[in-house]
Amino acid sequence: MTIRLLKKEDTPSAKELWGYAFETDEPFYTWYFDKVFKPENAVGIFFEDNLASYLQLNPYTLHLNGNSFETSYIVGVITAPEYRNKGCMKTLLSKAIEEMYHRNHFISILMPFDTTFYRSYGWELCYSQQKYETPIDVVGHYSNHEKGSTFSKVNLAKDFPSLNDIYKVFLKNHQGYVERNKENWNYILKDLGYYGGHTRILKDEKNNPVGYILYFIKDGKFIAKEIAYKNHLAKKSIFGFMYSHKSQAITAQWSAPYNDTTHLFLKDTIQPKPTNTVNIYPFMCGRIIHFKNALEHCIFAKKLNFSFSIKITDPYALWNNDTFEVTIKSGKPSVQEVVLSDVDMVCNINIFAQLFFGTIDIYDAIEIDGVKIHNPCILDSISKIFHRKNNYINEFF
Numbered sequence: 001m002t003i004r005l006l007k008k009e010d011t012p013s014a015k016e017l018w019g020y021a022f023e024t025d026e027p028f029y030t031w032y033f034d035k036v037f038k039p040e041n042a043v044g045i046f047f048e049d050n051l052a053s054y055l056q057l058n059p060y061t062l063h064l065n066g067n068s069f070e071t072s073y074i075v076g077v078i079t080a081p082e083y084r085n086k087g088c089m090k091t092l093l094s095k096a097i098e099e100m101y102h103r104n105h106f107i108s109i110l111m112p113f114d115t116t117f118y119r120s121y122g123w124e125l126c127y128s129q130q131k132y133e134t135p136i137d138v139v140g141h142y143s144n145h146e147k148g149s150t151f152s153k154v155n156l157a158k159d160f161p162s163l164n165d166i167y168k169v170f171l172k173n174h175q176g177y178v179e180r181n182k183e184n185w186n187y188i189l190k191d192l193g194y195y196g197g198h199t200r201i202l203k204d205e206k207n208n209p210v211g212y213i214l215y216f217i218k219d220g221k222f223i224a225k226e227i228a229y230k231n232h233l234a235k236k237s238i239f240g241f242m243y244s245h246k247s248q249a250i251t252a253q254w255s256a257p258y259n260d261t262t263h264l265f266l267k268d269t270i271q272p273k274p275t276n277t278v279n280i281y282p283f284m285c286g287r288i289i290h291f292k293n294a295l296e297h298c299i300f301a302k303k304l305n306f307s308f309s310i311k312i313t314d315p316y317a318l319w320n321n322d323t324f325e326v327t328i329k330s331g332k333p334s335v336q337e338v339v340l341s342d343v344d345m346v347c348n349i350n351i352f353a354q355l356f357f358g359t360i361d362i363y364d365a366i367e368i369d370g371v372k373i374h375n376p377c378i379l380d381s382i383s384k385i386f387h388r389k390n391n392y393i394n395e396f397f
Contacts, residue, residue, distance in 0.1 A: 002046045003095050006039035006054065013051040014042060021078045028194040036187060036397070041072075043096050045088050053079040053088040055096060058397065061179040062107070063171075064357070066299030066331075068179055072100045074110040075397045093121045097289060097317050106294035107356075108287045111396070115282050122316055124350040126286035126357040127176060127391045130256045134266060134276040136222060139252045140243035141267045144236030148205035151241055154212070156182070156189055159201055162209035166201075170228035174257060176286075176357060176391035184395075188214070191396070192225065202229070202237055210234040213241060217248050224254035226394050255281070257392040284393050286357045288349055291320040292335040294356065298385075300331040306381040309340055314349035328385070344375040345382070358389025 006014060015033045023029065037056070044054035057072035074096065079088050100108055112118055115125045154163065160182050171177050178184060189199055192214050202211035211229035215222065222245050229235040242252050256262060263278045288294050291312055307327040314320035325338045347355075351370035354360045362383050365371040373379060 001052075001091075003091060004044065004046070005099070006042040006044050006051075008039055010042075010044065010051060011037065011039055014039070014044070014054060017051060017054065017078050017080060018076055020080070022076070025195070028191065031190065031194060032397070035190075042076075043092060043099055045083075045092055047083065051080070052083040053092050055092060057096065057100065057103075057105075059105075060109075060184075060395065061181075062109070062176060062393075063179050064107070064176050065297075067297055069107055069294075069297060070103075070105055072096075072103065072105045072108050073395065073397075074108060077110075090121075093118070094316055097122075097287075100289045101317065101319070104290075104293070106288070106290045106297060107353075108289050109393070110285045110287070111283065112285050115285065118285055118287075119350060121287075122314060122349045122353070123285040123287040124353050124359075125282055125284075126354055126359045127282075127284035127393050128258045129281045129283050129392075129394075130258060130260050130263070131253070131279045131281045132256065132262070132276065133251055133253045136243060136246050136249050136252045138267050138276060139222075139239050140246065142236070142262075142265065143240035143243050144233060149210075149234070149237040150203050151200040152203070154189065154199040154201050156185060159209075160185055162201060163212055166209060166212055166228050166230055169230045171392060174390045174392040176389070177393055178395050187397075188226075188395075192216075197225065200241065202234055202241070204234070211238050213238050215242075217245060220248075220250045222249035222252045224252070227254055227256070255394070257390060259390045286353045286359075288320065288353050288356055289317060291349070291352070292324065292337075295326060295333050295335050298333055300328060300333070300385050302331040304328050304331045304381075304384055306378070308345065308375070308378045308382055309338065309343040311343045311346040312349055312352060313347075317349070320349055342374060344373070344378045346372040346374070355386040357391060358387065359391060361388045362386040364388075 042054050042056045045052045055077040056075045058075055060071055060073050062069045062071050110123050197216045199214050201209055204210045211234035213224055214226040215224045222242055227238055266276055269275045309325050311323045312320050322337050323340055323343055325336045327334050347370055351365050355365060
């Protein structure tokens with residue numbers, strides 16, 4: 001068995017294995033392996049030169065805890081059927097963690113098929129979305145029917161600054177999102193187009209870009225893959241655009257950040273049964289690759305000044321499996337490895353990931369016995385960094 005980064009000549013084997021496990025829809029399938037797939041960002045296991053298992057480490061920049069984090073988004077985790085149940089995954093993920101460590105990627109994200117499958121390797125669910133499905137008339141009832149706004153097709157060469165500006169304003173009270181560049185947007189729009197989707201940008205009566213929508217119309221459903229807007233009026237205009245497709249769609253579906261409140265204002269019923277369906281949809285797992293560097297990369301509120309000790313258990317990244325003294329001065333953490341017989345708090349890398357991403361707060365972690373607090377005096381201080389935050393991400397590969 002050999003484990004290594006893939007080379008250009010391994011791409012056909014990687015493409016074939018992807019096709020066995022996932023979709024082969026064209027033109028996406030060919031486009032992905034011609035333009036998106038990078039063999040140098042893929043870790044594979046080989047038996048006698050045969051690619052048995054591999055995963056991709058797609059690079060992104062996340063906005064998290066007040067700073068930008070270079071990260072690896074793990075996608076396309078595949079093992080050929082003849083090599084399954086032979087321990088390939090454990091070996092592969094261990095090597096991937098090591099590779100991310102050497103790339104100075106302090107955190108990692110991964111979209112799981114099962115939210116618990118990667119738990120033993122240190123990944124834990126950190127992002128969820130709301131998924132809406134309503135009769136399209138409900139969308140019409142909520143929407144704005146004023147005539148001042150206009151929608152137009154997106155031309156990325158011209159509209160990239162506007163799209164990115166809308167995206168940033170929409171997420172100004174969120175974190176964990178991808179800091180998108182033009183290449184990221186190009187991939188998103190190409191993917192959408194290859195599956196028959198459409199993109200429209202919204203301008204207000206003063207011709208200012210204020211919103212956009214990425215969507216499909218399929219089997220009597222209007223499916224919005226992403227909606228973003230700068231203000232409530234723009235949001236209602238987008239819903240009006242959705243409703244204008246009432247001759248083509250019976251129902252409307254869309255996703256929204258976990259903290260979205262739209263469901264509170266939609267027309268609905270209780271008897272004989274609810275009209276609308278709103279589900280919490282698990283979306284992305286996170287992992288801390290390098291505890292010390294990840295924490296030192298954060299920028300917290302300048303008024304914060306305190307210190308605490310913490311013991312982390314992490315069997316797959318032994319550089320994390322240690323005791324640390326964390327000192328925060330004017331919101332900037334510094335972390336040192338220490339030898340202590342008594343520590344303020346103890347947790348494993350999974351729970352720390354959820355604290356770091358703001359999926360749970362310190363009190364949630366204590367309630368589920370995920371954290372042991374040996375010095376209650378630190379609780380008030382650490383609750384100011386380990387509190388719930390509004391996470392959002394909508395990248396699929």
